[in-house]
Amino acid sequence: MHIKPQIRILAIDDSALIDEKVIIIGTFFRGGEQLDGVLRTEITKDGMDATDTITLMIKKSKYYAQIRVIMLDGVTYAGFNPVDIKRLYDETNIPVIVFMRSCPDFEKIRLALENLPETEKRWEIIQRAGKIYKIAQENPVFIQICGIDKESAFEIVRMTSIRSNIPEPLRVAHLIATGVVLGESTGKA
Amino acid sequence: MHIKPQIRILAIDDSALIDEKVIIIGTFFRGGEQLDGVLRTEITKDGMDATDTITLMIKKSKYYAQIRVIMLDGVTYAGFNPVDIKRLYDETNIPVIVFMRSCPDFEKIRLALENLPETEKRWEIIQRAGKIYKIAQENPVFIQICGIDKESAFEIVRMTSIRSNIPEPLRVAHLIATGVVLGESTGKA
Numbered sequence: 592m593h594i595k596p597q598i599r600i601l602a603i604d605d606s607a608l609i610d611e612k613v614i615i616i617g618t619f620f621r622g623g624e625q626l627d628g629v630l631r632t633e634i635t636k637d638g639m640d641a642t643d644t645i646t647l648m649i650k651k652s653k654y655y656a657q658i659r660v661i662m663l664d665g666v667t668y669a670g671f672n673p674v675d676i677k678r679l680y681d682e683t684n685i686p687v688i689v690f691m692r693s694c695p696d697f698e699k700i701r702l703a704l705e706n707l708p709e710t711e712k713r714w715e716i717i718q719r720a721g722k723i724y725k726i727a728q729e730n731p732v733f734i735q736i737c738g739i740d741k742e743s744a745f746e747i748v749r750m751t752s753i754r755s756n757i758p759e760p761l762r763v764a765h766l767i768a769t770g771v772v773l774g775e776s777t778g779k780a
Numbered sequence: 781m782h783i784k785p786q787i788r789i790l791a792i793d794d795s796a797l798i799d800e801k802v803i804i805i806g807t808f809f810r811g812g813e814q815l816d817g818v819l820r821t822e823i824t825k826d827g828m829d830a831t832d833t834i835t836l837m838i839k840k841s842k843y844y845a846q847i848r849v850i851m852l853d854g855v856t857y858a859g860f861n862p863v864d865i866k867r868l869y870d871e872t873n874i875p876v877i878v879f880m881r882s883c884p885d886f887e888k889i890r891l892a893l894e895n896l897p898e899t900e901k902r903w904e905i906i907q908r909a910g911k912i913y914k915i916a917q918e919n920p921v922f923i924q925i926c927g928i929d930k931e932s933a934f935e936i937v938r939m940t941s942i943r944s945n946i947p948e949p950l951r952v953a954h955l956i957a958t959g960v961v962l963g964e965s966t967g968k969a
Contacts, residue, residue, distance in 0.1 A: 616960075625943055626815070626952055629959025652964055754814055763815055770818025771805075771960050775841055 592743035597621045602662040602760030605669050606772035611636050613669035616768040619654045623751030623759040628654050637670040637707055646682045660747060663689045664761055666720045671707055673716040676737045686738035689720055690761055694733050730756040781932035786810045791851040791949030792834060794858050795961035800825050802858035805957040808843045812940030812948040817843050826859040826896055835871045849936060852878045853950050855909045860896055862905040865926045875927035878909055879950055883922050919945040
């Protein structure tokens with residue numbers, strides 16, 4: 592895959608867990624530099640609606656035809672509401688990169704899921720995200736991918752991580768999601 | 781005033797008028813390049829609380845001590861809720877630049893105010909923003925200022941208008957404010 596510096600990216604983050612409904616923010620970026628649009632939707636805390644709701648948000652957006660890659664911040668949003676990245680890819684036809692600042696602790700996740708309904712279904716969706724790749728660098732980060740080769744995904748993550756070890760589209764989505772819900776943005780994506 | 785390329789700017793825009801309460805978004809920027817924080821508050825449609833609410837949002841922010849200039853998108857928010865830029869400057873001790881893409885039509889504004897309570901007070905606050913300066917360029921823009929000299933304000937507007945004729949902090953505040961409220965961002969600041 593040839594990666595243009597201005598590749599159009601949609602990055603998705605969620606807000607803090609202060610309500611049953613959790614705000615999801617999408618940032619539509621040109622490469623790592625320019626924010627060109629903001630999307631917003633809502634999903635349910637610990638619900639099962641993340642995949643459908645995010646798919647719909649993307650497909651009804653005026654930016655849909657331009658988006659070349661979707662970036663997620665892990666595969667669970669709003670607590671343990673899992674995103675099925677294979678289905679997200681199949682339904683949008685846009686490759687998906689799941690970005691993680693640390694390698695997920697699956698034992699912990701499995702335990703937490705035991706306290707929720709549909710434990711097995713959530714577990715299966717989380718596992719479906721597949722192999723975890725480490726991007727070796729000063730502060731290593733981790734990704735999972737669907738519909739895109741590893742080298743291209745590495746390149747996109749590196750190219751857009753220009754102000755920290757977090758890709759700009761995700762860093763900005765985090766600032767917006769926390770700022771809008773809490774009144775002032777906090778921490779890191 | 782010496783303008784550093786990384787000057788910290790807080791830019792403020794409002795969302796669409798779909799409710800009695802209108803969301804106000806503040807973007808905290810380094811120069812025209814990097815978004816470092818997002819603030820959110822609410823004011824009343826056609827109310828009189830814009831000055832106090834925006835002052836409070838700024839003063840209680842963790843970014844307060846770093847902000848070197850406040851950028852407003854005109855002096856009325858949420859319909860005709862006017863910002864008293866002299867009081868905003870006095871209370872925050874931060875210079876204010878009011879940015880406008882076209883020269884305001886004061887006759888029209890005066891007429892619109894006749895339909896609202898406290899007409900004279902609103903009119904007086906709007907007038908208090910003072911002289912309008914034109915920044916002559918391919919697409920001219922207009923500013924009003926408080927606590928900053930004209931040349932420095934021109935330089936800040938020019939330096940930060942890197943992707944359009946709108947300063948980046950205001951362009952991004954607009955994308956966030958409209959995206960968060962409408963589900964997808966629209967138009968220009």
